[in-house]
Amino acid sequence: MDGIHDFGGKQGYGPIDVGETEEPFHYLWEARLFGITRAYTKPVPVTLDWFRFTRETIEPTEYLNRRYYDQWLEAHVVMAIFGGAFTIEEVASGKSARPIKVLSPPMTPDRVDALTRVMTRYDRPSDAKPAFTHGDEVSAKLHGSIWHTRLPQYVRGRRGQVEAFRGFHILPDTKMAGGEAAEALYCVSFRTADLWPEAGAGLTACISICGRAILSASEAGLLPREPLDGAPTFTVPWHAEVLGIANVLMQSGMYMATEWATTLGAEMRPLTEAGEPDTDETYYRAVLAALEHLVAEKSPSTGGSLVERVGAWRRAYLNTPHGQPVMLEAADGPALDHHDHHEHEHDHHHHDH
């Protein structure tokens, strides 16, 4: 999720407490909580990614102010309540109000040594061929997922280079819900100066990132129509806007570059066949039609509201006096009396009708 936890590159957090004494726990309660989370029987299986997601949902000011193990406490309480071990009221009182069915006795001290050696593997065997290899230019997607995702804000939409393929691993975004979808995992390096201009040379940021989160650079952008000699790239602002939106949606993964090319071709063909002139206007009308087509296909809910929104703009246009900026809010206003724009002063009288 796009939460407060995604700290990478954020500014204003001040100095680091480098004088911290080197000891595993600074307070008894921290040690206690650490031990509890290792030792208690989880009412439902707790995956690492579910734990991380639960921690991310801590209210942002609490996330910033609570000590680390206090955040663990909250996350484990939430997961235990979710798992049916106890209720919020029981947590508040600290007293059990009803027994629960427990399948086996809790972990005993003599099992701890063996359990410290348990190593959960997240890589999975696969015969699939990785899409990228060392040296490939890639760009990170613009959007992660609403669950725990390992695509940090600071690389989104940025170009990097594949350092190494690290095998197929479970994707956290699906593992959170118990899924096992394995994805190619790569080490991708970004020049820090490409992420933050003031960073300077000689710095790289190298992250492990799953295949689904990156696109090959060949799909990194849709180019504008080749301008005529001496003409500007875009002759009308909306041409640039519509191409920009098409680019953003493609990079966010709504459709692939190949789908875009096919759809745009299909929209261009009837225009060409009807003898429309080979101009920017014709081209970007096709771009707009292709975009509307793909949005309707890939995101039916957005596609549906598109028709509604076009109608709303039309009404807003008709409801706005000449010379005034057209605002979408005007769509829901009263129909304009064309000869009396003072009608607006009485708007509020009409709302109850």
Place this chain on the structure above:
Amino acid sequence: MKALECLLVEKGLLDPQTVDRWIEVYTEEIGPKRGAELVARAWTDPAFRDRLLADGTLGITELGFDGWAGARPNVVESTAKVHNLVVCALCSCYPHSVLGVPPNWYKTAAYRARAVREPRSVLAEFGDTIPDDVEVSCLGLDGGGALPGSAAAAHKHRGLDAVRLAALVTRNSMIGTQRDLSPRAGEL
């Protein structure tokens, strides 16, 4: 926290003595000494070093340090040209089985925010100046979809006697917030 412990015990989900044992193990047995042993071994045994860099799990298992977050750690080696720094900006991934419990600073907003963007000033705060001709690579555990916090920076420093290495390898040097491993004044 007391409420949580009481409830878990009352519900039959927790044995308090097991909590004591976990604390004891992570206070006395599992800690950065393990990582130091791993690093010293890598410095003195080139074949082991190669195995460790190729698949950290193999190296960790060889020394019997299997455990929490030990699977597929991304082990990197700092050299005369490159210095590595490890951070998890998204949560606080950490290779527990070889480094123990992470320091509090590693989990703070300040470190998680700054390590990737201004690693040189972070290192300076820890007392190390990285020369301009040494590249600093910030190894984000971000995106380690399947790397639950497992990266150990095997940090190589020239001119040290291999036998004394393990004693000189510090926790911070394995995270990367320390580069100079020569004994500091007052430490010998």
